[in-house]
Amino acid sequence: xxxxxxxxxxxxxxxxxxxxxxxxxxxxxxxxxxxxxxxxxxxxxxxxxxxxxxxxxxxxxxxxxxxxxxxxxxxxxxxxxxxxxxxxxxxxxxxxxxxxxxxxxxxxxxxxxxxxxxxxxxxxxxxxxxxxxxxxxxxxxxxxxxxxxxxxxxxxxxxxxxxxxxxxxxxxxxxxxxxxxxxxxxxxxxxxxxxxxxxxxxxxxxxxxxxxxxxxxxxxxxxxxxxxxxxxxxxxxxxxxxxxxxxxxxxxxxxxxxxxxxxxxxxxx
Amino acid sequence: xxxxxxxxxxxxxxxxxxxxxxxxxxxxxxxxxxxxxxxxxxxxxxxxxxxxxxxxxxxxxxxxxxxxxxxxxxxxxxxxxxxxxxxxxxxxxxxxxxxxxxxxxxxxxxxxxxxxxxxxxxxxxxxxxxxxxxxxxxxxxxxxxxxxxxxxxxxxxxxxxxxxxxxxxxxxxxxxxxxxxxxxxxxxxxxxxxxxxxxxxxxxxxxxxxxxxxxxxxxxxxxxxxxxxxxxxxxxxxxxxxxxxxxxxxxxxxxxxxxxxxxxxxxxxxxxxxxxxxxxxxxxxxxxxxxxxxxxxxxxxxxxxxxxxxxxxxxxxxxxxxxxxxxxxxxxxxxxxxxxxxxxxxxxxxxxxxxxxxxxxxxxxxxxxxxxxxxxxxxxxx
Numbered sequence: 001x002x003x004x005x006x007x008x009x010x011x012x013x014x015x016x017x018x019x020x021x022x023x024x025x026x027x028x029x030x031x032x033x034x035x036x037x038x039x040x041x042x043x044x045x046x047x048x049x050x051x052x053x054x055x056x057x058x059x060x061x062x063x064x065x066x067x068x069x070x071x072x073x074x075x076x077x078x079x080x081x082x083x084x085x086x087x088x089x090x091x092x093x094x095x096x097x098x099x100x101x102x103x104x105x106x107x108x109x110x111x112x113x114x115x116x117x118x119x120x121x122x123x124x125x126x127x128x129x130x131x132x133x134x135x136x137x138x139x140x141x142x143x144x145x146x147x148x149x150x151x152x153x154x155x156x157x158x159x160x161x162x163x164x165x166x167x168x169x170x171x172x173x174x175x176x177x178x179x180x181x182x183x184x185x186x187x188x189x190x191x192x193x194x195x196x197x198x199x200x201x202x203x204x205x206x207x208x209x210x211x212x213x214x215x216x217x218x219x220x221x222x223x224x225x226x227x228x229x230x231x232x233x234x235x236x237x238x239x240x241x242x243x244x245x246x247x248x249x250x251x252x253x254x255x256x257x258x259x260x261x262x263x264x265x266x267x268x269x
Numbered sequence: 270x271x272x273x274x275x276x277x278x279x280x281x282x283x284x285x286x287x288x289x290x291x292x293x294x295x296x297x298x299x300x301x302x303x304x305x306x307x308x309x310x311x312x313x314x315x316x317x318x319x320x321x322x323x324x325x326x327x328x329x330x331x332x333x334x335x336x337x338x339x340x341x342x343x344x345x346x347x348x349x350x351x352x353x354x355x356x357x358x359x360x361x362x363x364x365x366x367x368x369x370x371x372x373x374x375x376x377x378x379x380x381x382x383x384x385x386x387x388x389x390x391x392x393x394x395x396x397x398x399x400x401x402x403x404x405x406x407x408x409x410x411x412x413x414x415x416x417x418x419x420x421x422x423x424x425x426x427x428x429x430x431x432x433x434x435x436x437x438x439x440x441x442x443x444x445x446x447x448x449x450x451x452x453x454x455x456x457x458x459x460x461x462x463x464x465x466x467x468x469x470x471x472x473x474x475x476x477x478x479x480x481x482x483x484x485x486x487x488x489x490x491x492x493x494x495x496x497x498x499x500x501x502x503x504x505x506x507x508x509x510x511x512x513x514x515x516x517x518x519x520x521x522x523x524x525x526x527x528x529x530x531x532x533x534x535x536x537x538x539x540x541x542x543x544x545x546x547x548x549x550x551x552x553x554x555x556x557x558x559x560x561x562x563x564x565x566x567x568x569x570x571x572x573x574x575x576x577x578x579x580x581x582x583x584x585x586x587x588x589x590x591x592x593x594x595x596x597x598x599x600x601x602x603x604x605x606x607x608x609x610x611x612x613x614x615x616x617x618x619x620x621x622x623x624x625x626x627x628x629x630x631x632x633x634x635x636x637x638x639x640x641x642x643x644x645x646x647x648x649x650x651x
Contacts, residue, residue, distance in 0.1 A: 008497075011508055044490055046336070057497055057508060062490040064339065065499035065509070066332065067362055073329035077336025077344075080320055081294055082491045085340075106325035256320070263315035 003030040006040065008060050015054055017125075019205075019213025021172035021198030022052055025119050028178030028196075029090070030059065035183055043086045046075040048100060050092035051126050052119040052198075069100030072107040072116065079114050083253035086186060087113075093120040094132040097153050101133075108162035108191050112252040115185045115192045118155055121200035129203030140207040156244050159193040166192035167245040171220035172199060174241060181243065190251050197224075197239070273452040279417045279443040280305040282450050283373060284313065286421025287345050289452065290460050292371070293319035294344040296333035298326055298352060301385045302441040303375035306347035327352040331359035334370045338363075339498065341463070341489035343425055347373035350383060353392055354399065360434050361400030362500045364523060367477075367485060369428035369463065371421070373437040375444040376553075378631050387631030388441040390553055393608035396436045397582050403520065405527035407534055408436040408582040412556040414448035419458065420536075420579060426461040427534060431527055432485055438581060440604070442554035442633055463487055466494065477519075478505035483526050528583055535585035538577040539592075541567060545574025547647065548592055550613055551602040552578040555634045559602045562639045573643070578609070586616040593617040598646050600624045602634055 007030070016022050033043060043061040047053035049068035056063040062085075066074045071089050079087040096104050096118045107116065123141060124130040131141035136152035144150075159167045166188040170177035178196055185192035199205065199216035210216045225231040227242030277285070284306055287295075295314060297307040307323065314321040320337070324330040327348055334344035348356060353374040363370055376392050378384030392399075396408040407427050411420040417439060424435040466486040468474040470493035479485050488494035501509035502516045510516075527534065540563050542548065547566075551559035556577045566573035576592050578585060593599045594617055601610040607625050614620040626642040628634045645651055 010506070040495060041491065041493060057499070060495055062495050063497045064336070064490075065497065065501070066335075067358055067500060070328065070332045070359065073324065073332035074336040076322070076324070076329070077294070077296060077333030077338075078340055078490060079336075080322055080333070081337035081342050082340040085491050102325055103329055106329070256315075260315045260318055263312075264318070267316045 001034050003027060003034060006030045006033065006060050008058055011057055014058055016051060017202045019199065019201040020051070021121065021200070021213070022055060022119055024172040024175060025090070025117065025178060025196050025198060026055055026058065028175060029088070029117065029182050031179040032183035032186060035179070036186060038086055042084070043088065044078050045088050045090065046071050046078060047090050048092070048095040049126070050095045050124070052090055052092040053095060055090045069095055069098070070103060071095065072100065072103040072114070075114055076107060076110070076112060079112055080253060080256070083113070088115045088117065088186065090117045090119060093118060093122060093134040094124050097133045097155065097158065105158065105162040108159050108164035108193070110252045111163060111165055111190045111249050113189055113191065115182070115194065117182060118193065118195045119198045120155065120195055121198045121204055123200050123204040125200050125203055129207060142207070155193070155195040160245050164193045164245060165190035165247050165249050166243070168193070168243045169195040169197070170241045171197040171224055173217045173220035177241065184243065188246065190249060270455045272454050275450045275452065276447055277414060277450050278305060278445055278447050279414050279439060280375065280445065281309055282414045282417040283347075283421050283437070283439065284309045285450065285452055286418040287371070287425065288313060288317070289418070289455070289458065290343060290422045290425035291462070292343045292345050292425065293317065294334060294337040294342040295320070295346065296322045296324050296330040296337070296344070297346050298324055298330050298348070300327070300349045300352045302377055302444050303347040303349045303373060306373060327355035328359060331356040331372070335359060335363050335366070335368045338368045338370045339490045343369070343429070345371040345373065347375065349375050349385070350377045350379045350392065351381065353395060357399040361402065361404065363434040364400065364404045364406065365500050366498045367432040368434070369432055370434050371424045371428055371437060372434055373439060376438060376440040378629070384631045386441070388554055388604060388633060389629065389631070390440055390555065390604040391608070391629070392438060393581055393605060396438055403524070405524045406436065406582050407431065407433060407527060407580070408438050409536070409580050410438045410553045411579060412443060412553055412577060414443070414446070414450050416579070417443060418450055418452065422458055422460065423536065426459065429461045429463050431530070432487070433527060438553070440553045465489070468494065470494070475505040476507045477503055479522060483522065531583060531585065531587060534580055534583060535588060536579040537585055537588055538579060539575070540577070541574035542576060542592055544572050546572040546597045547574070547643065548596040548599045549573065549575045549602055549639070550578065550589065550599060550609065551575065552581060552609070555602045555604050558634045558636060558639060561636055562643070565636070566643070571647075581609070584612045584616070589613055590616050593623070598622045598624065600626050600639070600642055600646065602626045602639060604628050604634060
């Protein structure tokens with residue numbers, strides 16, 4: 001199998017702008033699935049609404065394009081009803097942490113065996129460039145013409161604090177890490193989160209003096225560092241990449257299976 | 270399983286009906302006065318290998334039952350007033366993506382938090398138009414514990430037959446009151462199973478290409494056929510499109526598949542209507558008062574009859590028109606400010622003969638309430 005075998009060619013060309021980072025994530029995601037040797041019929045991909053969420057239409061799995069922010073809630077229904085399926089949830093930053101913030105923290109807390117891939121371009125792209133909870137102070141957006149005053153979330157900290165058992169972060173510049181972390185996240189038993197900083201040259205770039213996709217990729221290269229590196233100690237402003245959490249905790253569907261066994265025993269007396 | 274007799278609340282009859290119909294997945298969130306449904310299913314579902322999950326909110330519960338329905342399960346959620354409002358967006362998704370599921374709304378007083386522990390029938394219009402955009406919907410109700418059981422089975426059957434979300438509009442009184450419930454042996458009542466595609470693996474399956482009869486055979490997520498499901502207007506592959514012709518045809522399909530089958534969907538109970546000069550129209554708990562008045566009147570040789578609606582949406586307009594047009598007067602008995610009254614008026618010839626007997630204070634419409642209205646409209650004094 002090659003990456004092309006996982007694509008629904010019928011639905012191309014895709015809707016993403018030139019220079020957008022989401023295609024890099026798509027490629028990394030399919031690379032991970034290919035290396036893991038997952039059968040197409042065993043993969044369910046559930047997304048919400050936004051540029052990133054359109055990813056599910058282009059891939060040849062069981063795919064569900066749902067409501068803004070609600071992908072994890074739909075996905076929980078899929079996973080809990082058929083635990084043997086691999087459920088992957090690509091999300092945008094607004095999708096995952098603003099309108100879907102409650103579902104995000106509770107999916108982490110529940111530790112249900114699914115993988116959330118948060119494509120963080122720090123902006124609402126599909127609606128034309130409004131600031132998101134990931135934009136951060138000082139960023140310009142169509143709803144922050146004088147500069148954003150909202151503090152931003154740290155997705156890694158949010159996922160960690162909410163109980164996710166695998167948490168990683170990388171960027172679309174680091175393409176091998178994208179594939180590698182998604183692969184590890186899918187393999188992980190429990191709720192896994194991979195944050196991928198992705199570039200939106202059309203809106204974030206244009207509003208914030210980053211000329212094009214390439215320049216934004218350069219930014220990711222120059223402003224990130226592996227977790228725990230000396231560089232971070234010298235420059236605290238650098239964003240860390242890497243695997244931040246990788247722990248084992250009994251998974252939700254497994255726990256429910258035990259309940260079912262106990263209930264069945266009770267009925268049979 | 271052999272016949273069983275129980276003495277239970279309406280809410281318990283609802284879960285018995287759901288289990289009889291084959292419900293094996295429930296997602297919910299605690300809310301008065303529907304909570305017993307979640308509590309009871311949290312105990313019962315694991316016993317049959319089914320799934321119960323308490324989600325983080327009402328929205329998530331609705332989304333989860335849609336996801337679980339797609340993998341091939343019969344699914345349900347239960348809620349009340351404010352929770353029903355929260356579910357509306359995802360109900361629209363189930364309408365658009367044509368996902369069978371059942372939503373129970375045990376009605377309480379609104380708007381807003383309203384009267385959580387008191388009865389109301391104020392969500393009739395929310396059931397119809399709560400989610401945005403033109404659409405058809407099926408909503409059903411019941412006035413006795415036995416009927417709650419049977420209507421719940423009907424709701425699951427219609428969800429499967431029409432590939433649509435079905436709303437059960439119960440109310441606090443019927444949900445909480447206890448009556449005798451006879452659960453017939455398995456097989457005695459009809460249970461409709463999901464229509465699945467016969468397209469063999471490896472052959473193109475068009476998830477949204479209706480058969481000649483308008484039905485769309487399904488394929489479970491996790492099965493051999495992989496396809497896309499979306500809340501956007503979509504083509505026969507389930508892929509988003511905004512081509513006007515496809516949008517138009519899908520709108521027609523979503524509406525026609527329900528609106529053109531009133532005979533299969535519209536259920537009513539009729540009492541003494543053949544010679545009725547005064548027709549009462551009611552549903553849910555208020556129909557109990559109305560029926561009592563009919564019996565009271567008949568003993569006194571007054572020709573009063575009752576049309577009890579069990580299907581609220583699509584509105585049983587033909588039955589209502591037939592019954593009302595031959596009556597001298599019609600009284601709609603309900604616990605809201607006239608939500609069904611407006612439907613009755615919209616569907617009959619002489620609207621001046623239609624009266625309203627209602628309450629919206631959290632109490633059941635009383636016998637005295639109806640007697641007083643009857644006395645006035647029959648010209649027997651004030």
